[in-house]
Amino acid sequence: MNEQSRGSYCFIALVALWLAILGVACATENAPDVVLHGSLQGSDNHTYREVPFQVPTGVNRITVQFESTGRDEHTTIDLGLEDPDGFHGQQGLRGWTGGSKRVFTVGAVDATPSFAPGPIQPGRWALLLGIPNIRPASKAEYTARIWFGHPGDPAWLPAVLNAPLRSGAGWYRGDLHMHGAHSDGSCQTQGGDARVPCPLVFTVEDAAKRGLDFIALSDHNTVSQANDIRELQPYFDHLLLIPAREVTTFQGHGNLFGTTEPLDFRLGSKAVPDWNALLTAVGALHGVFSINHPNRPNDETCMGCGWTPEQPVDMHLVQAIEAVNGMDASSPKYTGIPFWQEQLNKGFHLTGIGGSDNHNAKLPLPATGGSMAIGLPTTVVHASELSMKAILDAIRAGHVFIDAQGSRDRFMDFAASVGNRSAEMGDTLAAPPGSVVHVTMHVTAVANGRVEIIVDGQAFQPKNDMAIHSAAQALSFDWPSDGKGHWMRANVRGADGALLLVGNPVYLND
Template identity: 75%
Template sequence: MTEYSRCPPRFLALVALWLTILGVACATETAPDLVLRGRLDGSDNHSYRDVPFDVPAGVNRITVQFEYSGREEHTAVDLGLKDPDGFHGQQGLRGWTGGSKRLFTVGAVDATPSFSPGPIQPGRWHLLLGIPNIRAASTSDFTAKIWFGHPGDPAWQPAVLHPALRTGPGWYRGDLHMHGAHSDGSCKSESGDARVPCPLSFTVEDAARRGLDFIALSDHNAVSQANDIRELQPYYDRLLLIPSREVTTFQGHGNLLGSSEPLDFRLGSKAVPDWNALLTQAAGLHGVFSINHPIRPNDETCMGCGWTPAQPVDMHLVQAIEAVNGMDSLSPTYSGIAFWQEQLDKGFHLTGIGGSDSHDVKLPLPAPGGSNPIGIPTTVVHAGELSMQAIVEAIRAGHVYIDTQGKPGSAFDFAATAGDRTVEMGDTLPAPRNSTVRVAIHVKGMAGAHGEIIVDGHLVKPKADLAIRDAEQSLSFDWPSDGRRHWLRANVRAADGTLLIVGNPVYLND
């Protein structure tokens, strides 16, 4: 016998409302859409049992968490999933775990290993239970919690699939732009005789070896890497793998971070006439959209690379700018920092981020005029925890700085105080006319460098010593407020002028 129950949506809505009122982050697990319960006994030994459930229309993901009792009596239950109409020609079998997994997901694009991704048809599905052992006098109670996903859901739902890899606030280091076998990333084959599409596992292993906390796997217009992520993430439990893609058009490139949902990238077509149509699509997917390497040629040397929209773009639909791509912070020709600052001057709160744009994960050092190793530059994010939702939301909020050299052990923090309120990078600070803004900078691992301050795109020299003499040092100065709107940020440069750190702004009176 199998029992069914559904979660009461009105009760959940009231809980969510109270959590909001109390200021509790709503990153907690949502209740399942369906709960199936049943009992096995000795007569089920060496048999299979179908446990049916109905999938409504409009579902693009099924997630199942399965538990059963009796393990102490050596009861064993294997688990599979069948769809309504024989997908893959195996009597509807979409996967079989043996006894290896108690939590799995099957989606239109990706699935837990052991299962096949593909369309989720509405209708009668079945959990398939195989019982290799249950003693004659034993019983076993099982519970299957089932979540249904829908188009447009954030990639981090249901939360049962995406636990935080590290809890608690911190500065988490990552790379937001890279390519592998799912687009044009390549490396030498095992024999070394040819360049071949580079397996995603090499990319992930390289990022882990370099000590990064997260990476966004951003192949050109592809989301097929999401299926590989399902396999790799459980093993890499210290490195967060964020599904992403580089939206590649004839009028520029941009990363959509934190989504594997379909996105029509055919800019200039009847379906996607301009960037605003494309960005409006992206806005419904809960990720972050960044304009990549905006100051690049858009010709036969780099087709479609530069930001060259044919029609005006509503920049409110953009959340970030790739201010540093690879080593272009060293180049006055290709650096995206000036483009980013132009948008800040227009009043847009756009987060400056960095990405290696790596196309060869086996590259040990930057290649002049070519690819870069993963992690150069590193985007450093102040997030509440190491989870996909927390990283994406912190990038959106601007709680970010760029370490252009990807130097492990270095650190940077920037805060501003007016009255009794202190804010960090990306935040807005009210500062009435004739008040004083106290700016505090904390640096680590950059002895011999010096800070520089940019206000509204112009380098200013406060009445303070911004030289960094120690391995760890705090700097501060006062800035008089005129009560008007400004943005203020800091860089760190080496003694030879090399840009080491690009900080995001604090916005005043905005």
């Protein structure tokens, strides 16, 4: 073998080794913790069988995927789950599917319908198989794959429970702030005689009717709604339901997305002395945290609503700012946009998002302002797919704009380039001194409006015409770089001056 051949052979071998390592890593990431195999035959008809497995200490979720053969011969296997208390009446029986579910989860807070949430004790658990039918001469094989969850796991794990609702990159529209019966959301009773805590299903139905792709259900300091989400998500297969909570303190509110883990919210207590302690605990949960409605008052009219920390806050621990809450985009007094831009000027990469803060799922969407209807505003996210992880990753990355009036079709993108390098909203672009940053935009459904460009919080007037003359229009302009750090973003206003679309920044030379 000559040197060239030997070099090629070594390179191929090295690539093969890396592919093997990556394959093992990918397989391990989604691999079950326990795999159980077994077989059934005709003599098992009308019997029950326990299939035991051990649950180690420190587990707070058990997820089971069950598969079996023989359905073409009408072999039927019902499925249940026993905890270490054993089956004594209903004690120890954590659920029974009657054969209706082949994937289910049981966690400390939530569970698949027909199973009961609660503590996951270590020890001997068992799948309980019931065999209502297997023919005398038939045989069947079954496999149960079991995943164990642990404190601190994000809500999108294990993957077997969280398949994307839609594959492929796209712009997905959602509402990131709302309340129902699990906190202070209320609506009229069936008879219309009183207001009562509003069932979560009405919130989800309304969001689906409005054409949203995702919503975050963010009740105050609780994730009890996660159990309802387990029931509703399979039916609403076009609407992603993201578990969240509004962390509600005496010194401000913030939404935490993508985790159902416990969180001590008692800001000012010995356990949680300040926001930095609370946000450090949040960081361990792998979610996304946004400061909500920062410019609201913090008094008897809106107790704890405004952002009024008693100690300096490390904003590196925050990922997003609710720049638009309800209809406040054009309200100088209440909008969160100035607070957000102040943080951008301090050098923090914080994503501007919006949320309706809806407290009544039956509230109609108004023709004009003054309401907190679901989807008003809409947060529009450029994500790799419609899944919880992809949506939250895109929010964290800043690939977002806000549709301030919650339309179904208004759209904008914003990209900057230098040479062959480009960046979309949320990205960073190197622009050396003397270089020209070329900015391109596409705007849809805002005819007769205009684009305004903001650099470091100040209006910048390009030489090009930034008026919008048609239903779908491309715009562009150049910006000379001084090589220093800047941020640049765009708003779109209607013909009447109303703020319609709020873009996130591209960061330059950061």
